[in-house]
Structure formats: structure tokens, C-alpha cells
Amino acid sequence: REERYRLASRATKDIIWDWSHDSDEVKWSDAIETALGYPEAKAGTTLQWWIDLIHPADRDRLVTMAEKFVRSTSTQWSAEYRMRAADGTYLNILSRGHMIRNAEGVPVRSVGALLDITAIKRVEENLRWAAHHDPLTRLPNRALFAERLQAAFAEAETARLCVGLITLDVDRFKSLNDTMGHGAGDAVLQAVSERL
Numbered sequence: 001r002e003e004r005y006r007l008a009s010r011a012t013k014d015i016i017w018d019w020s021h022d023s024d025e026v027k028w029s030d031a032i033e034t035a036l037g038y039p040e041a042k043a044g045t046t047l048q049w050w051i052d053l054i055h056p057a058d059r060d061r062l063v064t065m066a067e068k069f070v071r072s073t074s075t076q077w078s079a080e081y082r083m084r085a086a087d088g089t090y091l092n093i094l095s096r097g098h099m100i101r102n103a104e105g106v107p108v109r110s111v112g113a114l115l116d117i118t119a120i121k122r123v124e125e126n127l128r129w130a131a132h133h134d135p136l137t138r139l140p141n142r143a144l145f146a147e148r149l150q151a152a153f154a155e156a157e158t159a160r161l162c163v164g165l166i167t168l169d170v171d172r173f174k175s176l177n178d179t180m181g182h183g184a185g186d187a188v189l190q191a192v193s194e195r196l
Helices: 004-010 032-036 039-043 047-053 056-071 118-132 143-161 173-180 182-195
Strands: 016-018 025-028 075-085 091-099 105-116
Touching: 016 032, 025 047, 032 039, 056 075, 075 105, 091 118, 118 143, 143 173, 173 182
Parallel strands: none
Antiparallel strands: 016 025, 016 105, 075 091, 091 105
């Protein structure tokens, strides 16, 4: 069984973990070194070592979630957060686990895996950005403008305030495009957007 477990953990990029609630020891697969750069962790760590690697902005949320999970009757765990690699960068992690409870329902062991989803998050963020920005000027597009304008109206209505809107125009832009070409027009738009 141990050989099968060892081979399975090598076949995946997931970082397999096994936490004993009694001893507070967390055992890690070899991927803790290859994915996060912590060779010393393969000998085992405490749960606090793991918690300390969670991004400070995510830590309280995760600790609260974990405490509620331990007190519940659930056995399945799933969460996303950022975790510090040995080189100091933060990776986006999907953490999944299964909790084993004794006959009284007290947690005795949890096992699971951490998956680096940084590349997936980067693609999602790029898609979100592209949906709301003009690729030439890198300024917010009409869709984002409409969303923000509606939000400003709603906020102003709630607070009984007014909304001011400023519009800008580039004089003789059509003439520039017609006489100098779209490349020149694009350059002007990019220069204006940088200044804005």
C-alpha cells in the first residue's frame, strides 16, 4: 500500500498531505519540495508551519473555516488561498481534504492534496481584464464604464448625493486617421491613455 501511495503521489503534481490531529504532525509528499521548494518539510511539520505559509490576507479566513470544519460533522474540505513558496512568491493553491473522525465524531486524521492553480488563476484574471479593457489603450472599455456608472448612480441614490461625469474628446481625430493612417491614430490614442 505504501508503494502504491508513493507512486501515485509521484504521478501527480499535487502535494499530498496527511495530518494527525493527535500529534499535530503533518506529513508531506515529495511534491512539497518540487512544487513549493521546502525539502525539509518532507520529514514532517506542524500544522502551524503550514498556517504560517498562508498569505496574511487569507490566513484568518482559512483558520476560521478550518475551525468550523473541525467542529462540524463534515468530512470533505475544499478551499482556495495563497501560499508562500520557499522563494518568497505566493502561489494560488486549491486545498482539498478528507477528515477521518472517531466513533464520537472527534477528528483524528485528515488527508488531502494541495494543487498549484496559479497558472489557471492568471488565465482567469487575464480573461476578466480583457472583458473589461480596451487592448490598444488598456483603459476600461464601455462594458466596465457602464458597470461603474451604474454603481456610482446606485451609491449616489443611496447616499442622496450627485454624480459628476466628465467627457473628453480628441479634436480632429478622424482627420488624423484619414490623413496619417490608423497607425498614427492608434499612437495618439495610446499616448492619451498613458497621460490619463
